[in-house]
Structure formats: C-alpha cells, structure tokens
Amino acid sequence: MSTLPEPQRPAPADAPSETAAPRRARVVLLFGGRSGEHVISCATAAGVMRAIDRDRFDVVPIGISRSGQWVLAADDPDHWAITEGHLPEVVADDSEVLLPMAVGQSALRELVPGELPAILGDVDVVFPLLHGPFGEDGTLQGMLELADVRYVGAGVLASAVGMDKHFMKLVLAGQGLPIAPFTVIRPGEWDTNPKAWTESIANLGLPVFVKPARAGSSLGISKVSDLADLPAAIAEARKHDPKVIVEAGVVGREIECAVLGGRAGQRPRASLPGEIEVTDTGHDFYTFEAKYLDEASVVLSCPADLSPEIIAEVQDVAVRTFEAVAAEGLSRVDVFVTTSGKVIVNEINTMPGFTPFSMYPRMWEKSGLGYSDLITELIDLALERPTGLR
Numbered sequence: 471m472s473t474l475p476e477p478q479r480p481a482p483a484d485a486p487s488e489t490a491a492p493r494r495a496r497v498v499l500l501f502g503g504r505s506g507e508h509v510i511s512c513a514t515a516a517g518v519m520r521a522i523d524r525d526r527f528d529v530v531p532i533g534i535s536r537s538g539q540w541v542l543a544a545d546d547p548d549h550w551a552i553t554e555g556h557l558p559e560v561v562a563d564d565s566e567v568l569l570p571m572a573v574g575q576s577a578l579r580e581l582v583p584g585e586l587p588a589i590l591g592d593v594d595v596v597f598p599l600l601h602g603p604f605g606e607d608g609t610l611q612g613m614l615e616l617a618d619v620r621y622v623g624a625g626v627l628a629s630a631v632g633m634d635k636h637f638m639k640l641v642l643a644g645q646g647l648p649i650a651p652f653t654v655i656r657p658g659e660w661d662t663n664p665k666a667w668t669e670s671i672a673n674l675g676l677p678v679f680v681k682p683a684r685a686g687s688s689l690g691i692s693k694v695s696d697l698a699d700l701p702a703a704i705a706e707a708r709k710h711d712p713k714v715i716v717e718a719g720v721v722g723r724e725i726e727c728a729v730l731g732g733r734a735g736q737r738p739r740a741s742l743p744g745e746i747e748v749t750d751t752g753h754d755f756y757t758f759e760a761k762y763l764d765e766a767s768v769v770l771s772c773p774a775d776l777s778p779e780i781i782a783e784v785q786d787v788a789v790r791t792f793e794a795v796a797a798e799g800l801s802r803v804d805v806f807v808t809t810s811g812k813v814i815v816n817e818i819n820t821m822p823g824f825t826p827f828s829m830y831p832r833m834w835e836k837s838g839l840g841y842s843d844l845i846t847e848l849i850d851l852a853l854e855r856p857t858g859l860r
Contacts, residue, residue, distance in 0.1 A: 505602030
C-alpha cells in the first residue's frame with residue numbers, strides 16, 4: 471500500500487504591483503467524491519495535473535473523500551493514477567478545506583484542529599473532475615453558483631439532465647433527436663409487480679440493457695438476452711441507483727463525438743468521431759472492467775472509419791444534443807450508427823473521462839487540439855463565462 475505524499479500548501483498570491491506581471495489564475499482541481507466513480511475521478515485528476523500549463527495556472531488539488539470530506543491533496547500525478555495493483559483513493563484526515571461560500575469572498579481556507587484557519591489564496595476557477603452523483607449531477611455546480619465561483623463545464627440544469635438518463639432521453643426526444651425505445655422503473659415499482667414489468671420490458675425486444683439511471687463508467691449495467699436474467703440485472707443496477715432504466719438494444723456501431731463549447735456566443739465545436747470496439751469475447755459490451763482494468767480487450771479508433779456524410783451527421787447530432795440540454799464547456803456524446811446509416815443518440819456525458827487516454831481528449835488530439843491546450847481552452851471558457859443566470 472503506497473503512502474500518500476504530503477500535500478504542498480500554496481502560498482497566497484501577493485497583491486500585484488503596477489509593474490508586476492499579472493498573477494497566474496488559480497485553478498482548483500477537485501476530484502474523488504462520494505460516487506462509485508471515485509477511482510476514475512482520481513485518475514482523471516492525475517492526467518490533468520500532469521498536463522496543465524503551469525506557466526499560466528497555479529494549481530491547488532483538492533480531494534473529496536468517499537465520506538464527503540474535502541482535503542488538500544498532493545500535487546502528484548503518479549499517486550493519483552490507476553496502475554497495476556493500485557487504485558487511488560482520497561483519504562480523509564483531521565484537516566478540512568473550505569471553498570468560498572458567499573458572494574464577494576474568494577479565499578480558499580484550510581481548517582486544522584487547534585490552529586487558526588489557513589488562507590490558501592484566492593480561487594479563480596474550479597475544475598470539477600468528478601464523475602457521477604454528488605459532483606457531475608448539478609449538486610456541486612449549484613454550490614459553486616451560490617458562492618459565485620467560476621467553474622469548468624456544464625451548469626446546474628445541464629449537469630442534472632445529463633446525469634439522469636431518464637430525463638435526458640425525455641429532453642432529447644422533445645428536441646426531435648433520435649433515441650432508442652426505453653422504459654423506467656422507479657423506486658419500489660419492480661417489487662410491486664415484477665410480472666407486469668417483465669412483460670412490459672419484453673415488448674422492447676431482446677436483448678435489453680439494464681442500467682442505473684444515474685451512474686456512469688458502465689457501473690451496474692447488464693446486458694439481458696434472456697428474461698430469466700432480468701431480476702438479477704435489476705438488482706445489480708439498484709446497487710448503484712434505486713431508479714433503473716431499461717433500454718432496447720440497438721444493432722449498430724458505437725460511435726463517440728467530443729463537443730467543446732463555443733467562444734463568444736459561437737456554436738459548440740465537434741471533434742472527429744471515434745469508435746469503440748470490444749475485441750475480447752469475455753466482455754459482452756463496453757463494461758467497467760473493459761474500460762479501466764482490461765484495456766487490451768478494447769480498440770479505440772479515431773477517426774472512426776465512416777463516410778464523410780456520416781461523420782458530418784454524427785457531428786451535427788452531437789452538437790444538437792449538447793445544445794438540447796444547454797451544456798457548456800465540454801461533453802462527450804455517444805451514438806449508435808446503424809447499418810442503414812441512421813444516427814441514434816445513446817447519451818451525453820457532461821464530464822467524460824479526461825485522462826490522456828480517454829476518448830474525449832483523444833478525439834480532440836486527432837482533431838488538432840492537444841491535451842494540454844484542451845485543458846487551457848476549457849479553463850479559459852470557464853473564466854470567460856459569468857456565474858448566475860446566463
């Protein structure tokens with residue numbers, strides 16, 4: 471078991487003199503969190519720590535433990551990376567970090583028992599590298615809005631809609647975007663009449679995919695090709711969320727497209743699309759294990775081998791999806807391309823995996839925007855955007 475490196479406490483920025491160069495913007499990298507994607511969030515933070523432009527930004531890493539405690543974290547990418555035999559985790563200690571909690575305040579504070587609060591400096595922008603509930607679902611975004619702190623990525627509503635696959639699909643369908651048939655099992659409904667629910671799900675056709683409505687990284691997802699396996703699949707999904715969504719299987723290629731917010735009122739930008747192919751028959755689909763623990767079983771191709779017409783259609787659908795939920799900053803839009811060339815939206819992810827090897831930055835790399843420059847662009851977009859109604 472590795473030892474957590476000692477965090478380095480940033481020195482508060484001095485007030486600039488008239489002749490001094492402007493101070494670097496102070497960026498809080500916020501990661502870990504209470505969701506089942508804690509480890510993935512740490513790995514995302516490792517990638518950003520390693521690549522962020524230190525000449526432009528002062529970095530303050532803050533980890534959120536699984537219990538929800540905020541602590542000053544080590545600025546050590548190697549510690550937070552996923553390696554063989556090491557799954558990183560934020561561990562709570564006696565200290566606690568507090569973000570500014572009122573309009574007009576901007577100082578970051580650390581509380582240590584028996585000591586006066588330590589001022590860690592002003593916060594210019596928060597980069598929330600959190601995946602799943604309690605970070606990607608609008609809860610954190612609401613807190614930052616209340617405190618008038620700028621942050622990278624989608625706002626409260628877009629984050630909430632993007633996290634909840636049920637309401638996401640309602641919004642997308644309402645905007646005329648193509649989605650696959652689905653049904654939603656709300657908390658307690660399955661137990662009251664499993665036979666009726668089984669018949670209803672059978673009408674979707676087999677196979678179906680049973681998913682937690684509000685989780686990511688393929689956690690709790692099962693492919694069901696036999697209705698006898700349905701109860702176990704629903705139980706697995708309910709380990710992560712009491713609300714379950716069941717989607718009809720779509721025969722087609724799994725294609726992804728990275729979307730980046732536009733500058734100064736311009737429309738969002740779409741990358742070249744990429745494709746995921748699971749080559750190991752031990753994985754029925756793109757599972758959590760295939761994503762993070764068995765990378766050799768997956769081929770990630772970018773740009774995807776599609777005709778120029780289909781590429782343009784995927785990019786258009788991705789941008790329209792981004793706009794439909796009022797996303798900002800970044801999102802990855804996942805679609806299916808059927809054998810007939812129809813593009814069907816699977817979902818939008820408002821805080822996609824963001825390690826150098828994740829599809830979102832890889833698609834932008836192939837589109838001409840490198841990882842470090844992509845991080846800078848996202849922070850600049852956040853600094854450019856006001857908090858509050860917009």
